[in-house]
Amino acid sequence: AQKVTQAQTEISVVEKEDVTLDCVYxxxxxxxxxxxxxQPPSGELVFLIRRNSFDEQNxxxxxxxxxxxxxxxxxxxxxxxxxxxxxxxxxxxxxxxTDKLIFGTGTRLQVFP
Amino acid sequence: KAGVxxxxxxxxxxxxxxxxxxxxxxxxxxxxxxxxxxxGQGLQFLFEYFSETQRNKGNFPGRFSGRQFSNSRxxxxxxxxxxxxxxxxxxxxxxxxxxxxxxGTRLTVL
Numbered sequence: 001a002q003k004v005t006q007a008q009t010e011i012s013v014v015e016k017e018d019v020t021l022d023c024v025y026x027x028x029x030x031x032x033x034x035x036x037x038x039q040p041p042s043g044e045l046v047f048l049i050r051r052n053s054f055d056e057q058n059x060x061x062x063x064x065x066x067x068x069x070x071x072x073x074x075x076x077x078x079x080x081x082x083x084x085x086x087x088x089x090x091x092x093x094x095x096x097x098t099d100k101l102i103f104g105t106g107t108r109l110q111v112f113p
Numbered sequence: 114k115a116g117v118x119x120x121x122x123x124x125x126x127x128x129x130x131x132x133x134x135x136x137x138x139x140x141x142x143x144x145x146x147x148x149x150x151x152x153g154q155g156l157q158f159l160f161e162y163f164s165e166t167q168r169n170k171g172n173f174p175g176r177f178s179g180r181q182f183s184n185s186r187x188x189x190x191x192x193x194x195x196x197x198x199x200x201x202x203x204x205x206x207x208x209x210x211x212x213x214x215x216x217g218t219r220l221t222v223l
Contacts, residue, residue, distance in 0.1 A: 033210055043201055045214035091156065100146060100169050101212065103156035 002027045004094050006104035013082050014112050021077045021107045023092030029053075034068065034075045035093040035101070045091070051075065082111045115139065117206050117215035125221045131192040134218045138185050138206030144168075145187040146212065147179060150201040159202075162187055194222045 003026040013019045025034065036048040049059065051068050059066045063080045079086055092104045118137045126132050138145050146169075147159040158171040162181035179189040185206070191198055199222045205212040 037214075042216065043203075043219075044216045045203065045205075047211060047213070050211060093156075095210070100158045100161055100171070101148070101156075102158070105155045 002029075002094055002096060002099050002102050004092050004102055004104035006090075006092055006107050008107045009105070010108040010110070012110045012112065015084060016081050017111075018078060018080050019082050019109065019111075021079075021090050021092075021109065023075045023077065023104060025073050025075065025092070025094045027094060027096055029096040029098065032094060032096045035095070036066065036075075036077050037091045037093060037103075039089045039091060039106070041088070048077075048090075079109075082109075084111050084113055087111045117204055117213055119202075119204050119215040119218050121218060122216065123219050123221075125223060126194050127223050128194055128196060130194050131190065132194060132220060133188050133190045134202055134204075134220070136187045136189075136204030136206075136215060138187070138204075139208070139213055142206035142208050142213070143185050144207045145181055145185065146205045146207065147187070147189050148203040148205065149173075150203060150217070151197075151199070156203075159189065191220075196222050198222050 005024045032053045034051045038046045056068050065078045067076045087110050089106045089108045091106045093101045095101050120135045144163045146161040150156045160179050161169040165181045176192045181187045201217045201219050203217045205214045
């Protein structure tokens with residue numbers, strides 16, 4: 001079965017701290033795509049990144065970075081020097097040939113000034 | 114380009130009623146997907162339409178249905194509403210593998 005696990009329900013940090021959000025996935029498909037979305041209080045899901053199963057290169061985009069490791073089936077997301085505007089719920093998701101977006105339960109990040 | 118729009122944004126219904134939600138995708142996007150978000154079940158895929166045909170369907174009862182029109186606009190319908198149908202319903206249009214989400218319709222069933 002396809003599954004995405006985000007074990008961290010809620011994380012609280014103080015501004016400027018680094019924070020890592022964990023994501024572990026399960027799939028038997030060899031071709032799949034992993035995503036991270038941000039959901040601010042307004043409710044709209046904002047796309048952050050997509051990774052396909054054949055591309056294990058880590059990626060950095062500004063203060064955001066992603067670590068994809070197939071050996072541990074993990075796709076972790078790090079925010080460096082967190083800011084109050086980063087406060088949101090973050091979802092990791094998986095898409096395969098057979099299943100549309102399968103979301104994790106989300107991690108609520110609260111960044112305090 | 115304008116983003117994905119959903120109407121209405123908020124809706125209150127009573128048990129047993131039916132409801133229709135609307136989604137207008139980004140211009141040029143032919144695929145529309147619907148998701149339900151609840152505190153208990155999280156984000157769950159409902160169905161996907163492409164060129165007026167249902168391409169994928171999640172594990173929801175037959176009370177949940179949808180359709181897509183020739184202009185790619187989509188509607189979803191929930192009949193015989195139950196309290197548990199209270200949720201945020203998100204629509205997403207996609208081009209390739211990236212989905213663009215709308216702001217959602219928050220449905221409250223009393």
